[in-house]
Amino acid sequence: MSTQLAIPARLARLPADRAFVVVSRVVGLLLIVVALSLLSPYFLTWGNFVNVLRQAALQFLLSAGLTLVILTAGIDLSVGAVLGLSACISAALISEGYLAIGVAAALVSGLACGLVNGVLVTLGRIPPFIATYGMLWIAFGLGYVFMRGEVIYGLPEGFRFIGAGFVWGIPVPVLVAAALLVVLHLMLHKTVLGRSIYAIGGNPDAARLSGMPVTRRLIMVYGLSGLLSGFAALVVIARINAADSGVGEDLLLPAIAAVCLGGTSLFGGVGGVAGTAVGALILALIVNGMNLLGVQTFWQNAVMGAIILISVLADQLGGARLVRPQ
Amino acid sequence: MSETSHPQVVAGSPVLQAFARAPGAFYLLAIMGIALTIWTPGFFTAANLTNVALQVAVLTIVALGMTLVILTEGIDLSLGPVLGLCGVSAALLVSQGHPLPLAIGAALGIGVCFGLLNGTLVAVAGMPPFIVTLGAFGIAQSVATVLTGGDSVTNLPPFFRWFNDGVFLSLPVPIWATAAVFGATWLLLYRTKFGRYVFAIGGNRRALVLSGTRVQIYHVAVYAYAGLLAGVASFIMTARMNAAHPTIGVGIEFDAIAAVILGGTSFEKGRGGIAGTVVGALAVGVLRNGLNLLGVGTEWQVAIVGIVIISAVGLDSLRRLNA
Numbered sequence: 001m002s003t004q005l006a007i008p009a010r011l012a013r014l015p016a017d018r019a020f021v022v023v024s025r026v027v028g029l030l031l032i033v034v035a036l037s038l039l040s041p042y043f044l045t046w047g048n049f050v051n052v053l054r055q056a057a058l059q060f061l062l063s064a065g066l067t068l069v070i071l072t073a074g075i076d077l078s079v080g081a082v083l084g085l086s087a088c089i090s091a092a093l094i095s096e097g098y099l100a101i102g103v104a105a106a107l108v109s110g111l112a113c114g115l116v117n118g119v120l121v122t123l124g125r126i127p128p129f130i131a132t133y134g135m136l137w138i139a140f141g142l143g144y145v146f147m148r149g150e151v152i153y154g155l156p157e158g159f160r161f162i163g164a165g166f167v168w169g170i171p172v173p174v175l176v177a178a179a180l181l182v183v184l185h186l187m188l189h190k191t192v193l194g195r196s197i198y199a200i201g202g203n204p205d206a207a208r209l210s211g212m213p214v215t216r217r218l219i220m221v222y223g224l225s226g227l228l229s230g231f232a233a234l235v236v237i238a239r240i241n242a243a244d245s246g247v248g249e250d251l252l253l254p255a256i257a258a259v260c261l262g263g264t265s266l267f268g269g270v271g272g273v274a275g276t277a278v279g280a281l282i283l284a285l286i287v288n289g290m291n292l293l294g295v296q297t298f299w300q301n302a303v304m305g306a307i308i309l310i311s312v313l314a315d316q317l318g319g320a321r322l323v324r325p326q
Numbered sequence: 327m328s329e330t331s332h333p334q335v336v337a338g339s340p341v342l343q344a345f346a347r348a349p350g351a352f353y354l355l356a357i358m359g360i361a362l363t364i365w366t367p368g369f370f371t372a373a374n375l376t377n378v379a380l381q382v383a384v385l386t387i388v389a390l391g392m393t394l395v396i397l398t399e400g401i402d403l404s405l406g407p408v409l410g411l412c413g414v415s416a417a418l419l420v421s422q423g424h425p426l427p428l429a430i431g432a433a434l435g436i437g438v439c440f441g442l443l444n445g446t447l448v449a450v451a452g453m454p455p456f457i458v459t460l461g462a463f464g465i466a467q468s469v470a471t472v473l474t475g476g477d478s479v480t481n482l483p484p485f486f487r488w489f490n491d492g493v494f495l496s497l498p499v500p501i502w503a504t505a506a507v508f509g510a511t512w513l514l515l516y517r518t519k520f521g522r523y524v525f526a527i528g529g530n531r532r533a534l535v536l537s538g539t540r541v542q543i544y545h546v547a548v549y550a551y552a553g554l555l556a557g558v559a560s561f562i563m564t565a566r567m568n569a570a571h572p573t574i575g576v577g578i579e580f581d582a583i584a585a586v587i588l589g590g591t592s593f594e595k596g597r598g599g600i601a602g603t604v605v606g607a608l609a610v611g612v613l614r615n616g617l618n619l620l621g622v623g624t625e626w627q628v629a630i631v632g633i634v635i636i637s638a639v640g641l642d643s644l645r646r647l648n649a
């Protein structure tokens with residue numbers, strides 16, 4: 001049955017199937033909002049609303065690059081660990097007063113990890129989940145070596161603005177995430193790189209045979225994912241005003257969960273960053289609800305795992321139902 | 327290692343060909359064994375080698391299950407946390423005075439349940455293995471942490487240590503356990519219909535489906551078996567630490583993948599076998615032991631094993647390109 005995996009994935013581009021994804025997400029979002037409004041008196045307050053939005057924005061920054069990789073039918077399991085490594089390096093530099101160098105270091109270290117992933121996946125012919133899983137442990141190990149178990153805190157006020165500041169009452173990360181959403185959405189739909197991401201994800205052989213430089217584009221996508229992890233690292237450390245080697249530890253599952261919730265197909269070629277933004281919002285609402293209802297944080301990983309399994313399973317079944325008559 | 331990536335260079339002699347075909351683990355183990363014997367006086371001693379063997383027991387048992395999963399072109403990232411959850415469950419039951427058989431049943435049952443969950447989602451629902459087992463990773467880790475409240479279970483009865491310290495016919499229990507698991511896996515893989523299907527699922531699952539085989543049952547069973555072995559390994563691990571910690575298993579799945587790939591099992595087309603995995607596990611164990619003896623911190627070890635695993639898979643794919 002499931003050997004015909006490629007078939008549902010390809011047919012998943014049928015509008016009817018996308019309708020299933022969109023409707024299920026909207027219904028899910030509404031159900032969560034209604035349930036939390038009834039269960040918690042604090043949910044429908046301005047302060048909480050701002051909180052959820054900021055959480056969703058940080059989540060989106062983390063999941064945006066991953067979305068691009070998943071659209072090419074790849075995966076980047078190293079996003080959280082690369083974020084952690086970039087955060088440690090840049091926090092060390094920024095807290096010493098080297099603001100510009102620190103910012104550059106976060107972006108460069110993220111980009112470097114991403115490019116290595118891309119080279120391993122394309123030229124090294126290593127399956128993406130193995131190459132990036134290896135990178136996860138390498139980045140995590142390097143971050144630990146770099147920090148030696150210490151914590152850096154107390155970053156300059158000016159820098160903290162991008163994570164903790166407000167403009168007209170809106171948290172800066174929300175504005176940053178919104179800008180990134182627009183840029184990436186336009187990139188995906190209006191540029192050659194964006195279109196080739198969908199083409200490679202939809203059918204890599206066809207992309208290659210039609211003369212697309214698949215290898216180069218894939219390396220660029222993995223590099224972009226790493227770069228965005230480095231960028232997200234800056235916003236995260238600015239927000240929490242600290243960094244240690246464990247910053248990125250628990251970020252992988254939420255990052256993947258947001259992409260899955262956003263309806264991007266793990267088989268590539270279907271979905272986009274707008275979906276991931278919705279996924280990040282749903283995820284932020286769920287986390288917010290768990291906090292408001294006093295659920296132990298220990299459960300967080302289980303909830304993320306369950307969200308990944310349920311949302312992918314639902315899409316799979318939603319797609320499979322459409323395929324069966326064929 | 328150069329021969330391994332360029333088999334055509336050694337087309338002549340059959341002995342050289344055999345060397346060229348040997349998995350990377352064989353070379354890694356040989357080189358590290360010789361280098362460590364020469365440069366670190368503490369390596370080639372009975373005490374240290376026994377230590378390595380005991381350390382490798384848990385890894386080998388997990389890696390044997392992982393081999394079957396990888397042979398079906400799958401992956402099981404959840405084996406580490408599932409091992410942790412099994413260990414925590416057994417330790418909690420035993421420390422609260424419940425009989426040992428109940429604890430054994432619970433731990434193995436939990437391992438099998440996670441395997442069934444993973445297998446069903448992969449084989450029946452058609453979800454990608456790494457995503458399914460990553461989800462299970464989160465669930466197992468959370469449940470284990472919730473069960474203990476984040477602490478370790480330390481008040482184990484003295485008899486529990488038998489799983490690691492016990493000696494039977496002058497060999498330690500973990501060695502017997504590893505041998506028994508290897509024997510059972512060998513029989514399953516090379517002497518049963520199940521085993522032939524394991525290779526066939528990786529080789530050409532589509533053909534198997536079209537020929538009318540009920541592939542899904544066997545495919546699910548592969549994941550269940552890997553989960554069962556994680557449960558078995560959890561006893562040795564817990565006895566070794568004399569405590570069960572909810573996150574103790576995290577990372578073992580990574581070493582296990584390294585052992586399987588170094589042992590010559592390929593991510594494509596159901597190629598490989600379990601003998602190589604044992605050598606691979608030994609190589610990873612000796613690598614970690616050597617790094618310990620050389621005073622390299624665990625953080626560097628994590629990064630180094632990451633590099634080794636990526637190099638092993640890279641060499642494997644290069645070798646397949648040239649073959």
